[in-house]
Amino acid sequence: MRAIQYFLLTILLAAFVITGYTDYSKTIYGAWKFNKEKSTDLATWRYRQPQLIIRDEGEAGISIVTNWLERNKVVMVDSVNFLPDGEPVAIPVTSQYWYENWYMGVLAKVGTNKTVSGNWEKQDRSLQVQKELTVETSQGDTQIQTTYTYNLDRGGDVLTVIEKRSSRPTPITLVFDRVEGNKSE
């Protein structure tokens, strides 16, 4: 009987070691640096790279700020703020710049609103965000629905964002490393 107990304990320990330790004290909040090597190739202007800052805004929900960096200098900011599991929020589109891809003939439609909503799949660790945006193409205006899934790894220091656009045949994977010195909030 004791041998069986030791055996099961060994299996459990081995499983723990193999599957890795999950640090539940860490959350998706904090600053995140883009990991180009592990991400899908991005089509940005002048090699711009995204940097994420995700904040817990308390009763105001969550904010996701995307800083676009050029030679480590912030040249463009795209931010959203919404209440997880709440109503979609409407954000006025003020720039034609379509952040997703600079190589394609697509512009964000100034004067429209983009709508953003989200829900936790795992509180503070896995978040799904839906965005709807009107864009201008050569044939006129059309809508793009995008789902972003933010997943924290077990160690809590790697954030993977899977982006699925209604218009694109393949998903885009963006990998971010936690910026050192930035503890999760």
Next chain:
Amino acid sequence: MLLWMVLINLGFAHSADQMYVMNLSENWEIEGDLPVHALLISLQGIANLEKPRLYFLYPKNWDFKFSEPLLNYYKNTREMEFKYLENAEAAVAELSQYAKGYIVWDKSVRTSLIVAFTAAGLYESIIVSEELIPMVEKHGLKMKEDFRGKFSGKTDYEIYTWAYDEYWDKCNRDYLVYMGGEWGKMMKPGVADFGIYKKSFFTDASTNPTDTLEYYFAKRLFREMKPLSLVMGWHSYKKDKEAQHVKLASSYALRVEGLHTLPNMSFNTQIGLTPGYKFKNNHHIEPDKTYVPENKVYLSCIQTDCLGLGAWTEPGRGDIPYAWEVTMNWVWLAPAMLQFFYDESTPNDYFIGSLSGPGYMYPKSIPMEYLPQVVDKAYQLMQTLDLNAFELMEHTNYWETDGIDDDVPKEIIDVYYERMPGAIGFANGYRPAHTFTVRNGRPFISYDYYLSETRDEDEAAADLEELANLNAKRPYFCLLHIREFGHIERVKRILAKLGPEFELVPLDIFFKLAGNNPTFMERYGEK
């Protein structure tokens, strides 16, 4: 005479018609081979003054890839024979007789070399750094200018102002040379032989408005050039942006003719067309055929950024329909060189006129009183070159708009339509632009996709499929800008990933199909 011929054949003397060729190395650093290269390129400009005598084979990594194929073309079609020069000493020994002296530049002040190029043309002299003086004095050359220590501690603005006061009045006002490009410890003055040959003023003065002194200096030079004259070379990668440079030049109706690395032009400019030669493009439109598009996604590719950069000499050319921007001024600047490209072309290589004018210009920056003249001159070149499609690029506000303002206002487009009646279509943009219209079956279509040479191939194919999904009407006309260093084999691999709905067609067919059933929305840039 007989004795002279015997001496020539024995190598003890040489004919004034003797042509020479020499290899240049890959090192263009001040503390490397740049001093020798500067000497050689200045020697080329001087030795070629009366006749084409000296030609260089540039290294494999040079921007322009055609110096060797063009040399072979000359040998095969012009019956030219070249004597190979082993080194700079041999070049000086053979050709220094054509120089009236030498100019010494200061290796501790890089800009002194740029000023030395100006002086070399005016004094018909070659350029040396200090350590090369004994070599040229051995051949009897005397010093004409000595810039050692002259510009120490001075700013570029001060140096160029000195050069302006000293030389500007004597310089050619048809050609200004921007000796920009690489900066710091390096310089790649490929086009300097031509500037010397034409007695041009050389500079790299900043066209960035925040560099106040140099900016106003550049404006002064541009203002004092003849309208529609050429700004050859290229802007400095350190000081300003391409868009600032071309914007300022265009605002004085000047035509930019890149690059600083354009090789052998003092030689090439003297080689004419073969007798009776007429430029013949590879057209695809059958005169009596009506082109009706099907419910497909039509793609067409344009390779930009000048002939001879990148893909032309690489494998795959001729395998798929491809349109090539023609550097139209080469027809009078270097006729045989342009004939070389036409002669080498395959039925799939379709040439188009570019870029916004008779040279590289931005339409919104060109003063309206000059625009008709600019368009007329471009159209004349198109007719000589058998071109019936034209391309515009508009980056006047590019840097103020995060690279998304590539659009052309209606009143400017009207001028192109009116004054280029034989143009079957117009392409526009660099990155995707958003100006579209059609007049009597002649479309004006902006690029819908920019294929970067570094874009992941699977992602590029996904980009094109996404564009086809976003532009859901059929037919959908998607014009592709292929960046100059993107090779055709790569483009073929990307297009092979697309579904059967996609069809690649030659640009002239693309224009005809789009003109007959335009599904894009009419849209213009703002004034």
